[in-house]
Amino acid sequence: PETADSAQVMITDLVFSYPGQAAAAVNQLSLAVPAGLHVAILGHTGSGKSTLLQLLTRAWDPQQGTISLNDKPISHWSEAALRSMISVVPQRIHLFSATLRDNLTLAAPGADDHQLVGMLHKTGLEKLLEGDGLNAWLGEGGRQLSGGEQRRIGIARALLHNGPLMLLDEPTEGLDAGTEQQILLLLRQHGAGKTLISVTHRLQGLDLMDRIYVMDQGQFIEQGTHQQL
Ligand code: ATP
Numbered sequence: 194p195e196t197a198d199s200a201q202v203m204i205t206d207l208v209f210s211y212p213g214q215a216a217a218a219v220n221q222l223s224l225a226v227p228a229g230l231h232v233a234i235l236g237h238t239g240s241g242k243s244t245l246l247q248l249l250t251r252a253w254d255p256q257q258g259t260i261s262l263n264d265k266p267i268s269h270w271s272e273a274a275l276r277s278m279i280s281v282v283p284q285r286i287h288l289f290s291a292t293l294r295d296n297l298t299l300a301a302p303g304a305d306d307h308q309l310v311g312m313l314h315k316t317g318l319e320k321l322l323e324g325d326g327l328n329a330w331l332g333e334g335g336r337q338l339s340g341g342e343q344r345r346i347g348i349a350r351a352l353l354h355n356g357p358l359m360l361l362d363e364p365t366e367g368l369d370a371g372t373e374q375q376i377l378l379l380l381r382q383h384g385a386g387k388t389l390i391s392v393t394h395r396l397q398g399l400d401l402m403d404r405i406y407v408m409d410q411g412q413f414i415e416q417g418t419h420q421q422l
């Protein structure tokens with residue numbers, strides 16, 4: 194199958210409305226992200242940020258425009274190739290009624306216990322190993338996790354999957370300032386050489402990003418570096 198170790202993103206004149214909705218959630222939007230660039234997307238609630246990330250994963254078909262990865266429209270990619278290319282931290286993390294191990298490896302079946310434990314330490318989740326270790330049962334009938342712990346499970350999953358394109362939807366939402374800083378540095382470290390598109394409401398960490406876009410009503414209304422904005 195097609196594999197790639199870098200990802201260049203090209204979005205051209207993208208238009209998307211949800212079924213039955215008159216207003217476009219993404220409206221004539223274009224974006225070019227060279228391989229290896231780290232980009233932040235800011236914007237008010239409802240401005241279309243999550244929709245844009247979902248369109249990149251082909252969760253929806255746009256009415257107009259194209260999205261290409263490495264110069265190939267994603268509509269031409271196989272499901273498997275697209276999945277291996279993209280690592281996602283969605284806005285809402287789903288935990289399955291399964292072990293901690295299975296909850297981490299669902300997108301990274303090749304990861305061994307040593308890697309999983311290492312990633313739990315890096316994301317500050319080592320406490321979850323107390324008791325049953327990687328066999329701890331999560332979800333229904335098992336251990337419930339705090340919002341911040343769920344966020345970091347999402348980040349751990351994405352980093353274990355390790356695709357060349359990382360899409361992060363509010364990766365540090367609900368984390369205290371110290372933990373947020375730890376996660377931002379981790380993302381920067383693991384994201385080196387990868388293309389990273391991060392949606393955020395937070396100002397912390399923006400100085401680590403190469404470029405910042407501000408979204409409003411499905412369009413970018415401002416763009417620049419941290420210093421320019
Ligand atoms: P937030 O910062 O609150 O996460 P966002 O910028 O991610 O907001 P989106 O979730 O992309 O915003 O939503 C963009 C627009 O599309 C909003 O008007 C929202 O109400 C609408 N929308 C989102 N999901 C759906 C859906 N599944 N069906 C219909 N409309 C939707």
Ligand code: MG
Pocket residue numbers: 242243244284362
């Ligand atoms: Mg959102």
